[in-house]
Every structure is written in C-alpha cells, then in structure tokens.
Amino acid sequence: MTTPTRTDVLIVGAGPAGSAAAARAAEAGHEVVLADAAVFPRDKACGDGLTPRAIAELQHLGLGDWVRGRGENRGLRAAGFGQLLELPWPGGSLPAHGGAVARTELDTRIRAAALERGATGVEGARAVDVERDGDRVAGVVFATDDGPATIACRRLVVADGARSTLGRVLGRVWHRDTAYGVAARGYVRSGRHDDEWISSHLELRGAEDEVLSGYGWVFPLHDGHVNIGVGTLATEARPANIRLRSLIAHYAAQRREDWQLEGEVRDIASALLPMGGAVSGVAGRNWALVGDAAGCVNPLNGEGIDYGLETGRTVVDLLGSDGADADLTLAWPATLRRHYGSAFSIARRLAGLLTTPRLLPLAGPVGMRSRALMTVALRVMGNLVTDEDADLVARAWRLAGRASMRADELPPFPAADLRTPAVAG
Template sequence: MLPSLVVRPCRHTGRVSSDIPPHRIPGRADVLVVGAGPGGSAAAAHAAAAGHDVVLLDAATFPRDKTCGDGLTPRAVAELDHLGLGDYLDDRPRIDGLALHGWGAQQLVHWPSGRFPAYGSAVSRVEFDEAIRVHAVARGARMIQGAKAVDVTMSNGRIDEVIVESADGPAAIAVRDVIVADGVRSALGKALGREWHRDTAYGVAARAYVPSGRADDHWMGSHLELRGPDGALLPGYGWVFPLGGAGDGLLNVGVGALATAQRPAHMALRPILEHYARMVGDEWAIGGPPQRITSALLPMGGAVTGVAGPNWMLIGDAAACVNPLNGEGIDYAMETGRLAVELIDDTRRSPDHTTRWTDILVEHYGLAFSAARRLAGVLTVPQAVPTLGRPGIRSARLMSLVVRVMGNLITPEDADLVARAWRTAGRVSTRIDDRPPFR
C-alpha cells in the first residue's frame, strides 16, 4: 500500500506532482534514480512507463534553480518527443539558429535540418526541471525530495542498498538497479569510485538573467571573441538568448571558458559576465543589471572513469556527458537517461552493466567527445582563438559546420562528407588519447 501523498499543483504542465515525505522513504525500489534534473527525471519517466517500480530521489526541494545556459538544442527537442512532452515547448521561444559574432563579423546560422527538428528552444531550469520531474511522477515514479543519497552497501560490486540522509535521519532503500544522475560533482558517483580526470579540457561558466525588450527573439547570440573589462582576449565565449514571454521577459546571459590542468582558467567570472552584459546591452535591449548570477565547474567529454557497475550506471553530467565545445549537456542527460533504461530492460542480454554501459557511452559519444575535447584543448592555447576564429567567422559554410558540431547534430547514420570527416577525426583522436572517453 502506498504511503499518503503530498500534492502540489504545477502550473507549467497542468499536472500534479506527488511527493513521498522523507519520513516515509520506501524500503525498496526496482529502479532508484538519484538526481531529478533532466537526465534523472527522464530516466525515471522512461523506467516507470516500462513498468518498473521507480523511486526518484533528490537532495533539493523543487522547484529549484540550476546553473545552466537553459538552451535546448534540436537534439534536446527530439528527446522531449521521446518523453511524450512534444507539446511542452509550444508556448516557448523557437530558436532558429545561432547569431555568431567575433572580430568585426557576424554569421546567422540556422540549425541544420535532417533527423532532428530544425529549431531549438530555451526554458529556465527552474521550470524545465520541474516539468520533467512532474511528468515522471505522472508516469508512475515515486518522488522523494529533500533527501540525499550518501552511501551504499554492496556485495560483489552490486549495490544492495542505498543509504539516504534526510532531516528525519538515515534510511536504507533496497534496490535492483540504480541510475546515478546527481550532477557534475556526483557525490554518489564518488562513493562508487567515479573519478574525474582534468588532463583534458573542462569548462567554467557563469550565468545570469537580464530583463530585455527582445525576450521573444528567434536567435541565440554567441560571441566567440570574449574580452574582459580590461579589453584582454579571454579563452572563452559569451552567450545570450531569449526565454520568451513565459520567461517573464528575461534573457539568459552568460560566459564560459575552457581550461585544462596544464592551462587552468584564472578568470573572475562575475566581472567578466557583467562586462559582457553591458557589451551586448544595446543590441539585445537589456533593461537592467544581471540578476541571479551563478557559476559552475563542468567536467566534459567523458573525462571520467568508473561510470558503471553490475547494477548501477552514471548518466548525464555525472558521467561528464557535456559537449566540450560549448558546455551543453541537457540533450546528453535526457538521452543517456533513456539509454540507461533501455539497458535495464535488456537484462537478459546484459545482466551486468559494468562493461556494457561503458561500451554504450563510447559507441554513442566516444568519437565526438575525443575530437571535440582535443579541439577544445587547442583553444586554451594563447592566440589559438583569434588565429582560428578571425578567418573562420567570415565563412558561412565553416560556421554552419561549427553549429552542427556544437549542437551535437552529427549522428552515426549521417553519411555526408562533414559527418565522415568528423568521425575520422574522432577515430584518429581516440587512437592517440592517453585516456579515451569513459576509459
């Protein structure tokens, strides 16, 4: 018999969300999903729809904010269709492509058409994460908020129980399978042996919101020539894009930088972000200073090991499934959530996830991540950005390729010259990697 439920309306989806009070934490679950961001909630929704008894756990109380660019690529839009949320973006901005700026030039590049929708969108993470979480509960997942997974009990590498801490004290949940989606720091992943390797490119980023008269624009601004308040060229980029009328007339504005262990990013992000907002203020009709500034450190390109065990898998940011060229990870998070549930449903073929999950991540992302993080590493070298960017921004064809790569829009089925060249670059890069993605 299910425990009594606390019910809250959710104005964003029209559904209701059901939460298990922390003091009524269930004693077991077929599938425990740790982390209710886009990846975890997507995984919970897919698993519940497949008939599993699912518990979705998060240390936060929703709705909650998250440091993120809030942008949704066409690949992320396609994943919403997989979830059954294809109409969620109907009243959200339709982002037709990127307005790329730098070195006195601009290119308007449409999202490429093909397997994915030819448009993206943008929703604040406060709203987006809540909508997917509520959808997972509507599918049948049981939600526990305000409770953190802190440890596990194991036998022969399998998780028997997950130890959960809440305001009411510790509790244990017996599990059959665990999907770890607790973000870039991944406390549970660390407890399971996950290790982040900083010898390849990683990101640092800051994000804020600003009021604007262009909140219903159809372009995502991206500035490849990022300069600090002193005019010095920085190894990073800036972005600005609309959140639409539902976003209260706000823009998301942010700056990001690439770094490696050899070339760390020594940047004071807040003054750089404030300077960038002033720089684009007239163009984007910005009507006030940046609000709700937050920052984050981003493992990228599969630069982690220890992503799976016999009955557990890391997904999304926890598995460093983040694009090394732009810091985007929402589409990877939702996609890996779906793939993880497909593997759970394929237990007869692979009752032990340890090797198979790593192979799946490598199969889907290994070549692209290896090539992208190698290029990202090159961009941390002083003067590499202007050397490549100054002529590149003047080529519409080259910028179209950049957008296709940055948007994670090259698939294994694509057989055109660009796709073949990108996969070849990935194969060459992987062969010379000291540590290939996820290995």
C-alpha cells in the same frame, strides 16, 4: 510523503538525465523511485538552451508541444571579430528548431513527466553513502530532515550532476588533463526576450580587452528575460584564472544597449564542468552514472541537457535488455563510447587547442569570414551529427573522431582502474 524502503530501480538525481531514466523505466514496467536532494522547483546553473537534439528527446517524452509553447529559436547568431552570421539549425534527422527554458521550469516539468508515468518521487533526500552486497549496490543511504533513511534497490542509476557526490562514493574519478568548462549565468530583463535566434559572442574579451578561450551568450527565454552568461575552457596545464562574476558583469555591460537590458543581472550561478567523458568509474555490477555525472558534456559548447536526456533513456534500455542480472561494469562504458566516444575525443582535442594562448585571436577572424565553415562548426559544435546522418560532414566528423580515439592516451570513459592524472569527484 513516507520515504519508500525499497524499489527495483532507484534513481538518484531528478534533473533531465534522472527524470528521463525514471520515465523510461516506469514505462517499461519497473518499480521506480526518483530521489533528489532538493525540493522542486529548484534552480541549476545552466545556459538553459535546448538544441534540436534536446528538442528531439523532449518529443520522445511527450513534451514537444509543451516546450514549443515556450518559444522557439531558428538557430545561432554568431558574432565576433568584426562579423555577424545568422546560422539556421541544420535540421536533417533532427528538428529544425531549438528552444530555451529556465531550468527551474524545465526540470520540474520533466520530473512531472516521470511521476505521471508511475515513478515515485522523493525530495529533500541527499544521497550520502551506499550499502553493498558483494559487488552489488544493495541500497542507498540518504540524509533527510527526519534523519538517515535507506532505500534498498536491485538497480541504481546515478544522475546527481557534475559534482556527483554519490559517484565519488562509488569510485568515480574526474581526469582534468583534458579540457573542462568554467561558466556562469544570470538572468536579466530584456526588450528582445522573444528574439528568434540564440546569440553567442565568440570573441569574448576580459576586462583588459584580452581574448579569452571561451564565449559569451544571450539566450532569449520568451518570458521577458534572457539568460546571459560566459564560459571559458581550461585544462590542468592551463587553468582558467578568471573571476566569473566580474566577467559576466563586464559582458552584460557590453550587451546592454543591443539587447535592451533592464536592471542588473540577477541570480548569478556558476559551474565547473567535466567534459567529453573525462571520468572513469561510471558503472559497476548493478549501477551506472548518466548525464553530467558521467562527464557527458559537449567540450565545444558546454551543452549537457541533450546528453542527459539521451543517456537516461539509453541506460534503461540496457537494463531492460538483460533483466535484473545485467552486468553494467563493462557494458555501460562501452555503450557510452559507442554513442559518444569518437565525437568526444575529437571535440576534446579541439577544445584543448582553444586554450592555447593566441590561437583564437589568429583563427577566429579566419573562421568568422567563412559562412560555410561556420555552418559546419555550428553543426559539430552543437552536437548535431547523429548516427542516421550519412552526408559528407557527418562522415568526415566520424572519421576524424575515430582517428582521434586511436591516438588517445586517455579515451573517453576510461577503465575504472585508471587513476593518474586525476581528481576524485
């Protein structure tokens, strides 16, 4: 199709965050272009797990029945340090079930929902630069097979993932002194592909039997396969010096008999994840970063789909509240901090502690012996405390988060001019 030359709302990146934003904006009556560097269906390195919070967002998009038809899970089966616990999703203000759908299928379906609502899709267009009009972005320059193309816009939403090429052009900076994630996943056939629980092994061991500051997972996809992966935490001071491909092979060998794995792990892909809002420069006069591009990834489990869907929806509501003249420079970071700041702050602090050598081997056995403690851990680590929840755990989590925020030298979503210590990107 012919690439449009202008639009009201231009969204770069058609993953969950970008497609959710496009669907919301189109429903609100905006002219929307949803552009992506890939041609769909396309893959993305991800665990493919859908928490109840993500399920709730998919229901908002009218995809509840669709995702439910691809299999449900009841909660988390946590293993490690000689213990095995089956922990149901807590429910409450959120659905009491989760899911898992390969990203090749999930992202294609969410994108289709946006196009069905009236967004115009552009594929195979890689955003490489912006055109400016004073402090506003006037358009985005794309590299396509037919040469460069520019799409003019009044407002821009950037949802191009953790690396965020366009975010770097706009001034996004990733601060690596807080915890970040290093992970890899693959797919393998399994005789237990329809298991009712997602499984996490909290005692992840390396080739020399050392305990790593991370976890392994097996997520049933209900299509003959499971998503199998490993993830570890790191900081600038304590980097993760591991070989992900050899680690995932080692982990799969440990799980082979129990999960009835057949053949070799295929389609291995890895990712480096900014977490907990550890990026500055997430907004300007008429543009905003959402999802992974804004560092909206849970520091305790690497989950980002729910945040992507939520931030895509929320940014459009902010645009719609003030019309074309809404200034997002301060409003969007403030909105992100209001929704996620306290939870990200305390989660980053806990994740940083987990990178401390010898802490997990000492604390892990203690935690795994308490079902009550692990039930609380599932809720807070799984991002399952919402603003509507008023129980003791929710209140305590929010209180701890606010205290953590007050002590932060680098708060989540810091000011755009805060540059040190940081890595561009």
